[in-house]
Amino acid sequence: MDVTVTVNGTTYERDVEPRKLLIHFLRDDLDLTGSHVGCDTGNCGACSVIVDGVLVKSCMLLAVQANGASIETVEGLAEGDELTPLQLAFNEHHALQCGYCTPGMLMSATALLRENPSPSEDEIAKALQGNICRCTGYWNIVEAVKSVAK
Amino acid sequence: MIQSSETTLAPAPVEVQKGWGGQSVKRKEDKRLLQGEGVFVDDVKRHGMGYLHFVRSPYAHAHITRVDVSAAEAIDGVYGTLTGEEVAALTDPFFQISSVPGANIKDFSLAVGKVRYVGEPVVAVVAETRELARDASELVEVDYEPLAAVVDARVAQDSDTPVLHDDAGGNLMWSGLYSWGDLDAAFAEADRVVKIPELHFHRFNSTPLECDGALVEYNRGVSQWTIHTNNQFPGFAAIMMGPAMKVGLDKLRFVTQDIGGGFGNKITSHPQLVVCCLLARKLNRPVQWTEWRTDFHLSMSHGNERWFRDTEVAVKDDGTLLGFRTKALDDAGAWLRYEPLGGVIWAQVTPGMYRWKHIELEFTQVATNKAPVSPNRGYSRMQHLWFTERVIDIVARELDLDPVEVRKRNYVRAEDMPYTTPNGCVYDSGDYAAMLDLALGLVGYDSMEARRADAKERGKLLGVGIGSTLDSGTNNFGQSRLINPELQFSGNNEVATVKLDIFGEIVVTLGTTPQGQGHETTAAQVVADILNCSVDDVHVRAGHDSYWNSHAGFSGTYASQFAVTGLSAVKGATEMLAAEIKKLAGAVFGGVPAEALELADGGVRIKESPDAFLPFMACGAIINANNAGLPEDLDVTLNCRYVYRPPFEVPDVETKMGNLTLTYACQVHVAVVEVDPETGAYEIVDYAAVDDCGKRINPQIVEGQVMGATAQAIGAAVHETYEYDEDGNLLTPNFYDYHVPHALDMPPLATGAIESPSPFTPLGTKGMGEGGGAGIHAVCAAIQDATGQIVTDSHNPYQRVWRLLQEAKA
Numbered sequence: 001m002d003v004t005v006t007v008n009g010t011t012y013e014r015d016v017e018p019r020k021l022l023i024h025f026l027r028d029d030l031d032l033t034g035s036h037v038g039c040d041t042g043n044c045g046a047c048s049v050i051v052d053g054v055l056v057k058s059c060m061l062l063a064v065q066a067n068g069a070s071i072e073t074v075e076g077l078a079e080g081d082e083l084t085p086l087q088l089a090f091n092e093h094h095a096l097q098c099g100y101c102t103p104g105m106l107m108s109a110t111a112l113l114r115e116n117p118s119p120s121e122d123e124i125a126k127a128l129q130g131n132i133c134r135c136t137g138y139w140n141i142v143e144a145v146k147s148v149a150k
Numbered sequence: 151m152i153q154s155s156e157t158t159l160a161p162a163p164v165e166v167q168k169g170w171g172g173q174s175v176k177r178k179e180d181k182r183l184l185q186g187e188g189v190f191v192d193d194v195k196r197h198g199m200g201y202l203h204f205v206r207s208p209y210a211h212a213h214i215t216r217v218d219v220s221a222a223e224a225i226d227g228v229y230g231t232l233t234g235e236e237v238a239a240l241t242d243p244f245f246q247i248s249s250v251p252g253a254n255i256k257d258f259s260l261a262v263g264k265v266r267y268v269g270e271p272v273v274a275v276v277a278e279t280r281e282l283a284r285d286a287s288e289l290v291e292v293d294y295e296p297l298a299a300v301v302d303a304r305v306a307q308d309s310d311t312p313v314l315h316d317d318a319g320g321n322l323m324w325s326g327l328y329s330w331g332d333l334d335a336a337f338a339e340a341d342r343v344v345k346i347p348e349l350h351f352h353r354f355n356s357t358p359l360e361c362d363g364a365l366v367e368y369n370r371g372v373s374q375w376t377i378h379t380n381n382q383f384p385g386f387a388a389i390m391m392g393p394a395m396k397v398g399l400d401k402l403r404f405v406t407q408d409i410g411g412g413f414g415n416k417i418t419s420h421p422q423l424v425v426c427c428l429l430a431r432k433l434n435r436p437v438q439w440t441e442w443r444t445d446f447h448l449s450m451s452h453g454n455e456r457w458f459r460d461t462e463v464a465v466k467d468d469g470t471l472l473g474f475r476t477k478a479l480d481d482a483g484a485w486l487r488y489e490p491l492g493g494v495i496w497a498q499v500t501p502g503m504y505r506w507k508h509i510e511l512e513f514t515q516v517a518t519n520k521a522p523v524s525p526n527r528g529y530s531r532m533q534h535l536w537f538t539e540r541v542i543d544i545v546a547r548e549l550d551l552d553p554v555e556v557r558k559r560n561y562v563r564a565e566d567m568p569y570t571t572p573n574g575c576v577y578d579s580g581d582y583a584a585m586l587d588l589a590l591g592l593v594g595y596d597s598m599e600a601r602r603a604d605a606k607e608r609g610k611l612l613g614v615g616i617g618s619t620l621d622s623g624t625n626n627f628g629q630s631r632l633i634n635p636e637l638q639f640s641g642n643n644e645v646a647t648v649k650l651d652i653f654g655e656i657v658v659t660l661g662t663t664p665q666g667q668g669h670e671t672t673a674a675q676v677v678a679d680i681l682n683c684s685v686d687d688v689h690v691r692a693g694h695d696s697y698w699n700s701h702a703g704f705s706g707t708y709a710s711q712f713a714v715t716g717l718s719a720v721k722g723a724t725e726m727l728a729a730e731i732k733k734l735a736g737a738v739f740g741g742v743p744a745e746a747l748e749l750a751d752g753g754v755r756i757k758e759s760p761d762a763f764l765p766f767m768a769c770g771a772i773i774n775a776n777n778a779g780l781p782e783d784l785d786v787t788l789n790c791r792y793v794y795r796p797p798f799e800v801p802d803v804e805t806k807m808g809n810l811t812l813t814y815a816c817q818v819h820v821a822v823v824e825v826d827p828e829t830g831a832y833e834i835v836d837y838a839a840v841d842d843c844g845k846r847i848n849p850q851i852v853e854g855q856v857m858g859a860t861a862q863a864i865g866a867a868v869h870e871t872y873e874y875d876e877d878g879n880l881l882t883p884n885f886y887d888y889h890v891p892h893a894l895d896m897p898p899l900a901t902g903a904i905e906s907p908s909p910f911t912p913l914g915t916k917g918m919g920e921g922g923g924a925g926i927h928a929v930c931a932a933i934q935d936a937t938g939q940i941v942t943d944s945h946n947p948y949q950r951v952w953r954l955l956q957e958a959k960a
């Protein structure tokens with residue numbers, strides 16, 4: 001099936017197998033390998049992207065369902081080499097170790113901050129509860145997000 | 151609830167390192183990872199590659215009577231398959247670490263003739279897409295003749311229990327008796343003997359967020375495989391794979407950049423890598439394999455499940471611990487992939503943190519129809535330390551003593567350091583009692599009785615628990631001989647190269663395979679201090695490539711050792727480079743001795759006349775591209791390779807005495823829980839983690855490791871378990887059923903640090919990162935304190951606590 005999506009401002013047109021997951025479409029067909037796969041049950045959030053302004057787990061969506069959508073992925077956060085304040089805060093607060101969960105965490109936190117620029121610690125933790133990190137124990141991630149909250 | 155953590159430094163004076171070492175330098179690897187530009191194994195692609203999917207056993211134990219791949223192979227887009235029969239024809243069984251009977255088992259990379267656990271790979275299918283490979287796998291026909299399964303290690307050796315490996319003549323894989331000191335004297339001297347019939351340490355693992363994987367290319371012309379993989383111990387994988395595949399190790403090139411967590415769980419992927427290699431050769435195309443989460447849970451690297459039975463502890467009335475004897479029964483699962491090394495690794499921390507002198511432990515490892523066990527953060531020591539901590543708290547309860555006092559009375563004392571344990575391990579440094587005080591202070595222990603009363607008023611039971619552990623690091627591989635005296639392994643090593651390139655670039659290559667531990671950063675800190683330059687000027691190559699000539703037999707990232715082995719190699723290589731730079735400059739300046747020179751400002755200069763300055767760029771250019779006229783005897787390459795070899799002796803096989811690791815980082819954790827007496831639900835309301843890993847090159851990275859280990863321990867204590875039903879089906883085969891902690895599950899955390907430099911390591915560092923599962927021990931102790939009931943299992947979900955409370959009522 002023909003699918004047209006805009007990802008981080010670039011429009012792609014591809015012929016896609018109907019059953020292909022959006023995450024595999026992004027990674028395998030568009031070579032946008034920043035978003036990751038950490039599970040097969042929709043629990044880990046490593047694949048989180050923003051589709052038409054809504055945070056979604058891209059393993060829970062078929063690529064064809066995203067037809068016509070505008071998608072934001074981790075690759076689109078920084079302006080060239082200029083990291084966003086959130087990305088810089090992750091570095092500052094050591095909010096990543098292996099970095100595998102990080103793209104998903106960044107997308108979830110970005111979505112949160114757009115909706116609620118001054119979240120409390122509890123609101124941050126709640127917003128990140130769909131994202132698993134096995135390295136950090138979350139303390140520094142919450143700390144990083146908190147540091148850029150207005 | 152999550153709350154920020156703060157680090158408290160011990161009040162004791164701490165010698166702060168000068169320069170970059172000791173600073174929380176921001177990580178160099180972060181930028182690429184934050185932009186989604188890391189290269190993880192599934193990101194590696196090759197033209198024409200095929201995706202591999204494993205057909206796995208639905209049975210825990212069954213004969214394979216027929217395998218038919220023809221329907222799968224007939225599908226358009228399916229490139230080919232591999233069966234167990236082919237594997238048996240093309241390869242030898244993997245070399246076994248065990249002595250007999252475990253030595254006799256025949257382990258191939260796909261099931262041959264029989265399956266022994268649910269999820270065991272039986273056939274591999276390679277196709278044009280992931281989806282097609284998966285679909286085609288459904289068309290592979292395998293007929294099974296099911297057999298009864300053994301899922302409880304305690305009955306594995308009974309005469310009516312089915313046997314997994316006929317070659318071994320039973321389910322016993324390995325056993326050994328460890329006995330040190332004089333047990334009879336200890337029990338004769340004892341005022342009391344505390345008996346503990348059975349303790350159980352449950353099965354779980356660290357579930358790195360990235361599953362295993364590989365992209366394997368075969369170069370037909372030179373008969374060589376390039377294996378892009380996230381295996382975290384390529385040295386071990388090579389030793390396993392080469393002989394099985396009947397090729398020299400030069401034919402196996404391992405390449406890694408970023409790894410999405412390992413925690414020991416990515417050490418034993420060698421069977422799957424062999425399958426990828428065989429298929430890459432058979433199909434003459436690159437083969438890509440990415441494990442699915444369910445596959446990981448079903449088949450990879452479960453942590454060792456262990457029982458401690460018939461434990462007897464000799465104690466004095468005042469709580470002085472004299473000795474103990476116990477029988478450890480270890481459930482290896484279906485195959486010995488790294489086992490039975492767990493049968494000796496625990497001995498690194500034989501007495502825990504305590505001055506027990508007389509110890510006897512009978513270790514038995516059996517096979518069961520469950521996934522094979524392999525290293526998992528805190529490998530084998532965690533189980534044993536949980537045992538020693540349980541014993542302390544049970545003894546304290548039986549003697550009606552304060553667990554804090556029993557610990558302090560028996561801890562190895564700061565003044566005893568370095569302390570030789572009953573089995574010859576040498577604890578290098580530390581002040582355990584000071585750590586305990588610091589940890590107790592961080593949770594406000596002084597006001598605990600008031601809090602207990604307050605909790606009671608709210609209808610809650612408050613409990614406080616301590617977990618004190620060792621994170622022994624830098625293995626002496628000679629300990630493997632206590633498992634099998636025939637083995638020819640001993641010592642340890644790690645390699646680094648440091649060079650000046652043509653334009654003066656400082657390029658560092660490591661032999662390690664980091665999975666988030668920040669090696670690029672800490673290595674740069676060490677280099678910058680020696681070359682007196684900025685960390686920004688130091689380029690540490692990301693990842694591992696066995697073509698780089700910077701690896702040795704034990705290269706990899708595992709077993710809490712980088713700060714010792716990796717950084718000592720970096721230090722050695724950089725010091726060589728610094729000496730060569732001075733030698734070169736001395737010659738260029740017309741015979742100036744090295745002592746008269748210093749490195750500064752990105753170059754080398756004469757101390758007395760700083761204007762005589764040679765930038766690194768000039769040094770690199772002269773040696774690499776402009777070397778005519780240099781003195782003939784100037785043996786300078788500016789490309790220095792150093793192998794760090796820790797000072798070890800081979801342990802005594804007869805007495806089982808010897809120093810099994812070089813460093814002994816230590817942790818004291820304190821957990822405060824509040825239990826709902828009606829439901830057994832509990833919350834960790836306060837938590838402190840104090841760590842001492844000697845000199846910290848980068849305190850923020852150290853703290854990050856402490857946090858990660860804490861979170862994993864809490865997850866294991868409360869939620870995570872690989873439980874099987876009686877037919878051998880895993881009940882938690884994915885993240886839906888296997889609950890790992892989320893941000894909301896994390897308790898408020900306070901961290902603290904003490905620095906007791908190791909006298910045995912070049913930088914005063916100790917390996918760290920695994921922790922000793924202190925969180926599990928602390929939570930168990932806190933539940934025991936809250937409920938008043940002895941906790942006998944390491945896994946305490948709410949329903950188990952509820953049962954404890956019912957027992958208390960009854």
Ligand code: FES
Pocket residue numbers: 036037038039040041042043044045046047048057058059060
């Ligand atoms: S991969 Fe999408 S939630 Fe785990």
Ligand code: FES
Pocket residue numbers: 095096097098099100101102132133134135136359410411666
């Ligand atoms: S940093 Fe490794 S999973 Fe989060």
